[in-house]
Amino acid sequence: MLQIRSLSKTYANGVQALKDVSLDIPRGMFGLLGPNGAGKSTLMRTIATLQDPDSGSITLDGLDVLAHKEQARKRLGYLPQDFGVYPKVSAEAMLDHLAVLKGITARGERRELVQALLQQVNLWNVRKRKLGTFSGGMRQRFGIAQALIGQPSLIIVDEPTAGLDPEERNRFLNLLAEIGENTVVILSTHIVEDVTDLCPRMAIIAAGQVRLAGEPREAIRSLEGRVWRKRVEKEELDRLVHEHAVLSTRLVAGKPVVHVLADANPGEGFDAVPASLEDVYFGELRRAALASTPAKAA
Template sequence: MKLTIQGLNKTYSNGVRALQDVALTIPQGMFGLLGPNGAGKSSLMRTIATLQEADGGQILLEDTPIGTIDVLRQKDAIRRVLGYLPQEFGVYPKVSAETMLDHIASLKGISNSRERKLIVDALLEKVNLAHVKKKNLGTFSGGMKQRFGIAQALIGSPSLIIVDEPTAGLDPAERNRFHNLLSEIGENTVVILSTHIVEDVTNLCSDMAIISLGNVIAHGHPADLVASIQGKIWRKIIEKPELDNYKANHQVISTQLKGGKTQIHIYSDSPQLGFEPVEADLEDVYFSKITSHQELGVVS
């Protein structure tokens, strides 16, 4: 299976161009979509999930059990094979996990109560919530609610799963459990992970894209993107008041406070006096691409 997006555009009524000629091919497995807040990630996810209309373009989900689905024109068909965990996932606090999941399964067309029970029990086991299935959702931690969200997204064995900012606010242990669950799901499904957390993409995804101001500005395997900037990232510890001067004379891609002083990373094709080389990582890719794109003066 794969998801193919061509020439996708979306402009909101207030004039904000959320998506600008977006083109992506997303293969089976875990696909990371990185970008800052307001970059267009959620707009893209909502469009794929048929929650909003596009102004133009095409989205095709190919090689599914029922053939190729034109997402923008066959909304009912894509909804039957779609699992979606939005950024804001609300739950009914006084309803048990078991009851809520049974209700959602019913809404998704599973009418046989015995079949629903088997599916609900299997999904709660899969997301490690079977032991609390009788407890009200209002008593769940953030990580437990996210795992419940994945359980409801998996009802009906979807071909495409979209998770939007799934690890925001989770503690390290919950985040690790959630990562393991997503990795397992991605073995047989197209999973799109929309996030602004670079580490999540590094740990989970074999393919990725970076989006900024509605534009796809990088696309590829994380290791290939990192390799493309090796030897071009340099760092230096400076005094904080010097930062503006360095920004005026170098392409500063990131800053970090260390021991009361400021560490800066710059992008340069050649060595810079007073700087030391850095082994590049995906965070350097992300910041260099975002900085470069914003400096072009692209207006959303």
């Protein structure tokens, strides 16, 4: 269990990246949803002991992470959003080197570990290839392999599927799901579908604050019967945005299709549709934006 209590962080430029963040994250896949700039990466780096918060606490299975960083690092694996590799080093050699850095110095133990990890992430057949020749998905799977060194009790992955083609994305997400059966895995992303498919628990963060935390299916259930869809002309969009709580707009065959949140049918041409986690997500972002907009003077 990972417990985060009242975590806050303000950078030197005055940006408050985290505002009193508290979360309980159990074993399994946990989705952290939020747009770019929401504070997700700041939270991930803080949990990974790469930066200090201004206030608050983080506890991993009873260990004070902020007070005992070296011990915490032995228990966690981290795949950051920008994961660099030495392009001229083979996957096998690089993983062996990283295992040494993680404290696994016995050559035989290290050899067995590297072999097992490369097989687990389906890179054994390319273990001699230089990392610079890997595709994006292969690099991400290598990143997971290095994060698994030392059998960590917490894995943190930050925007791991950005830029992956559909096949590599599915392969990577399946790998994460397998890992999440026995480990706390935090999946930080702005891709709603990744969380819908994989995570039994989640949180939505916006402007540095937790807007919602719980089970995706419960969050979706809270909007059932309140989401309406209409295909409109582009000229209608501005009026709809002013008159209704528009959750999302997307072009379908060249025409905008809007999702609106309302307790009753908002008007002619609207059809009720099943709620989705995307509707929940955009609804929370809308509320966060409204909360941060100063009220106009009368």
